[in-house]
Amino acid sequence: MTITGISKGSGMIKPNMATMLGYVATDAEVDAELLHRALRLATDQSFNRITVDSDTSTNDCIMLAATGTSGVVIDEPLFEEFVEQLTLVFKQLAQAIIRDGEGASKFVSVVVETAQDSVEALAVAYTIAESPLVKTALAASDPNWGRILAAIGRAGVHNLDVNQVQLSLNNVLIAENGARAASYSEEAGQAAMQPEDISIQVALNRGQVAETVWTTDLTYDYVRINAEYRT
Amino acid sequence: MTITGISKGSGMIKPNMATMLGYVATDAEVDAELLHRALRLATDQSFNRITVDSDTSTNDCIMLAATGTSGVVIDEPLFEEFVEQLTLVFKQLAQAIIRDGEGASKFVSVVVETAQDSVEALAVAYTIAESPLVKTALAASDPNWGRILAAIGRAGVHNLDVNQVQLSLNNVLIAENGARAASYSEEAGQAAMQPEDISIQVALNRGQVAETVWTTDLTYDYVRINAEYRT
Numbered sequence: 001m002t003i004t005g006i007s008k009g010s011g012m013i014k015p016n017m018a019t020m021l022g023y024v025a026t027d028a029e030v031d032a033e034l035l036h037r038a039l040r041l042a043t044d045q046s047f048n049r050i051t052v053d054s055d056t057s058t059n060d061c062i063m064l065a066a067t068g069t070s071g072v073v074i075d076e077p078l079f080e081e082f083v084e085q086l087t088l089v090f091k092q093l094a095q096a097i098i099r100d101g102e103g104a105s106k107f108v109s110v111v112v113e114t115a116q117d118s119v120e121a122l123a124v125a126y127t128i129a130e131s132p133l134v135k136t137a138l139a140a141s142d143p144n145w146g147r148i149l150a151a152i153g154r155a156g157v158h159n160l161d162v163n164q165v166q167l168s169l170n171n172v173l174i175a176e177n178g179a180r181a182a183s184y185s186e187e188a189g190q191a192a193m194q195p196e197d198i199s200i201q202v203a204l205n206r207g208q209v210a211e212t213v214w215t216t217d218l219t220y221d222y223v224r225i226n227a228e229y230r231t
Numbered sequence: 232m233t234i235t236g237i238s239k240g241s242g243m244i245k246p247n248m249a250t251m252l253g254y255v256a257t258d259a260e261v262d263a264e265l266l267h268r269a270l271r272l273a274t275d276q277s278f279n280r281i282t283v284d285s286d287t288s289t290n291d292c293i294m295l296a297a298t299g300t301s302g303v304v305i306d307e308p309l310f311e312e313f314v315e316q317l318t319l320v321f322k323q324l325a326q327a328i329i330r331d332g333e334g335a336s337k338f339v340s341v342v343v344e345t346a347q348d349s350v351e352a353l354a355v356a357y358t359i360a361e362s363p364l365v366k367t368a369l370a371a372s373d374p375n376w377g378r379i380l381a382a383i384g385r386a387g388v389h390n391l392d393v394n395q396v397q398l399s400l401n402n403v404l405i406a407e408n409g410a411r412a413a414s415y416s417e418e419a420g421q422a423a424m425q426p427e428d429i430s431i432q433v434a435l436n437r438g439q440v441a442e443t444v445w446t447t448d449l450t451y452d453y454v455r456i457n458a459e460y461r462t
Binding site: 053054055056057058130131132133136137139140142147150151153154218219220222223224226227228 | 284285286287288289361362363364367368370371373378381382384385449450451453454455457458459
């Protein structure tokens, strides 16, 4: 069985299945109802977890077709594995849109762990991912953790204990116990921010739920592209 | 009676009374409880209605003092008028922060009218005011009304009838009845966007409530200032 796909999009990107286009096909044989469930599950963990600029387009679209030519039949017992494989393809396509984001110089994963539920994990992840101050710091490869902590603080998490929050940048522990981590050095922070791929890792330490959102930095080029583009 | 004030702030600005500073004093005599009520009412219509970049600071502050040296006593019968005068001063200070916004080349009023309630009016106003695509179009003096309509559409207003929505830029009617207004010309739109002061006027035509939010455009200079600034 094969799953192949192609996608397009670079600005006005915070899909809620509304300028993003995605087409995926498999040669497996899948019942229409199962295929639709698989599409929704895979989309929620991929295309619906990316944001370039928080501007949801009016016409994002992801299409999934199953031709059945491989002879492999996806039924309930094989469903979970199919969704897993499909999600891998969807994530690859969604992440490719972020790498191609307007003006983007960084590929940023915002990973929020140990949240009480998905709603608060996503609220924290998107508040960080969409903060202009965080995004401009990323453009400058600046380990400006104060801006990230400020975004966590205004994300609307009820009764958040800031002393429990841990923040790492590319696996360098930056903050814990309500202050800068004792092990942290400015040099380590600077070094952590140099790669193109940046992971912002937040542990809330109040539950079991994790969510990841992928985003870009905010650069001169984003402004240029979107200020020059005329309708 | 005199009311005087001073305020400071230019980035990390979406006050929710947390880097913005404001100090206002009056020589009226006002009971502490009344003064506190007046402070909250005036703040809600001024400092809590501005956004440069949606990044709420951790330490915005507005202080109000009443010395009583004028001999004027503010009691319940005079309260409404006092709040009105105070709100005028607060709005002037709040708007001055926006005019001084990081990299700002435009002073933008987003006026949402005929909403069902304040919550939906503010949701629409902030979604427009914080959209990177709308803000970059403003920087280019581009009457890009499609981006504004898209922001209205994703603001989360329940059962919004887009055919009822009217959109004007500096009093030039752009869109109505779900499409471009018959009277609209590209030249008129371009001309409307040239001034430094821009008013984005949205009528939802589904209620009686109006709210206004003040914001800036998103320019190269905002990115420069916030990418260069090191903690």
